[in-house]
């Protein structure tokens with residue numbers, strides 16, 4: 001039996017790949033929905049489903065156009081760039097979609113030293129990125145020994161001091177004691193993707209993980225003053241209804257950054273032979289996110305189709321380019337562990353001409369920091385408002 005056969009996964013092949021071409025035309029109602037979207041009026045569930053339904057290419061182009069107008073409304077032509085530092089590929093988990101799941105013997109694993117990590121962040125900072133995304137698998141070295149988390153907290157502090165850049169932490173569902181110490185260590189963002197907001201599908205993707213705990217940690221991170229990123233996988237057996245639920249969940253949790261990534265099959269995993277959706281499905285999903293959450297950051301990840309896929313995602317309304325990795329760093333991506341890294345195609349330099357071609361530009365660091373600081377101030381205001389209203393209720 002091949003490795004892929006060891007874990008029974010029964011995802012719905014029909015559901016995760018949405019047909020892209022429409023049969024009947026729904027032009028008039030699409031127009032009225034887009035009109036509402038442009039005026040930022042709330043949509044009914046049926047209207048969101050309509051947006052997600054198959055479209056003729058010309059209708060789809062209309063959606064992209066509206067997505068770009070909304071991006072322009074909130075962000076002008078500014079695009080933010082995120083450096084990606086996947087510093088440990090060891091993981092205790094068994095996510096069925098992930099190359100780095102614990103039992104996969106086909107992936108190369110490494111755990112970088114502090115020196116190697118600091119070297120990588122310094123060079124990424126020099127290359128012009130606006131944020132450092134410090135990511136690891138749920139490395140047993142840390143998850144079994146709190147002292148190793150201490151080392152990482154110190155590392156974030158040092159990396160921030162050396163580069164002056166905002167920091168994102170993607171370490172999985174960390175213990176509460178670690179979460180509480182992240183803001184003081186310098187973490188501005190906490191990223192933790194649910195992948196789906198259908199608990200039954202979640203169970204098939206993130207085997208033996210607690211759905212509610214993964215969801216709740218983001219609310220706690222926000223209460224501690226961090227910005228949060230939520231994300232979904234596209235093409236893993238979800239229905240269109242599931243997608244609407246995910247968008248509603250992202251809205252309800254008020255995630256500051258919302259992402260969608262197409263599923264890329266990984267060798268040695270249970271989903272190795274599960275089909276990957278059409279690349280345009282990802283761009284279509286990005287556009288829907290922009291339509292429904294116009295003021296949020298929406299990534300175009302180089303980790304899915306590399307530099308070749310960037311143009312379409314930016315045309316669909318993305319305003320952050322993520323997964324920039326420098327060639328000499330010996331660091332890896334997640335969904336595409338090596339694509340374009342050696343060739344220098346995951347660098348700020350490679351991305352810039354694509355931005356220029358689309359009339360976009362790399363934001364300045366000051367512009368990014370001011371966005372982050374503004375959102376953090378909002379968080380503080382919201383929490384003191386909440387406190388005041390709970391005091392009022394208690395006093396009644």
Ligand code: SAM
Pocket residue numbers: 091097098099135136137138170171172173191192193195231232233261262263264265266334335
């Ligand atoms: N280990 C931490 C965790 O899982 O939260 C941090 C890693 S996290 C940044 C890895 C993310 O990459 C997953 O949450 C998933 O959204 C995405 N990913 C992993 N494997 C993928 C694949 N085969 N195709 C597309 N996206 C994938």
Ligand code: MD0
Pocket residue numbers: 084133135170191301302303322323333334335
């Ligand atoms: C990316 N490879 O941005 C990274 C990763 C983790 N916070 C992000 C999925 O695509």
Ligand code: SF4
Pocket residue numbers: 091092093094095098099100101102136137138172
């Ligand atoms: Fe581990 Fe994260 Fe991959 Fe899941 S997605 S196996 S938690 S690295």
